[in-house]
Amino acid sequence: MNAPIRSYCRFGLAWVVISAGFIGCTTTNQPEIKPAMGEPKFTGLVIEQGPGSLGAEPRREKITLLILHHTAGSLASSLRTLQGRDPNHKVGVHFVVTDEVKPRVIRMVPEDMSAYHAGRGTWGSVTSLNQQSIGIEIINLDGNIHPYSEAQADILFALCADIIRRHDIKPWNVVAHSDVAIGRKIDPGTKFPWAKLASLGVGAWPWQMDVDNAVDRKVDLSPEYARRLLVSYGYGVEPGEAGLKECMTAFQRHFRPANINGVIDNESVIILEALLRRYHPAAYQALRVTP
């Protein structure tokens, strides 16, 4: 973590104010600190130390991913579960973002520990998700049904911006649990504000113009091509038609939430191509020349 610029205790809880260089969020009533020349506007991010979690172990690998979740439970029940006291349910997470009118960030596991929040799955070359990631649980009963409030998105942005800056996490490595645990998980859901966060510099989203310009173009809708696009972007696609459909569904849940059907259609392929052109141009070129 960054060096605290101020810390104090109240009601037995340690509160820490960490410095962060991110743009325009409104999450705190902490006094604003003047940014250095050329740096983005500074706004403070307050992180409350919550109850610790038993679902953690020493970090042995470099942090490369930021994985976002919804809790599917209330704040009280989620904090209880995430303490990982149930020996049959090994679970933990680094941060919880509350759903209160003024949302708070609660730390449960320090970043130098690996938390049990992602389980089985892959992303790109990463197979040990927990070891290589930081996890954020956002209080929402179901992010496929209930929208995230603007205040929640604001504080989440501030938290994510701080994490990705400190660990140099790439935009395409800010992912949904549903992206990395395909067929098992559907969080943080279709209501998650991916496009908004990406427009502020957190996570990936294709250039809209790039998608719009391609809309009338005939694209390759073969399963083989779709599979290669998904794999090149980072998705772990299981073999067979069913594996591909599940993966396409996960992709759509993140990048084409208006229509999640697992079908390889024009728009899905165009969005995938636009993502690759923006974030992995060399892989996209290689894919175009390889039959």
Ligand SMILES: [Zn+2]
């Ligand atoms: Zn999850």
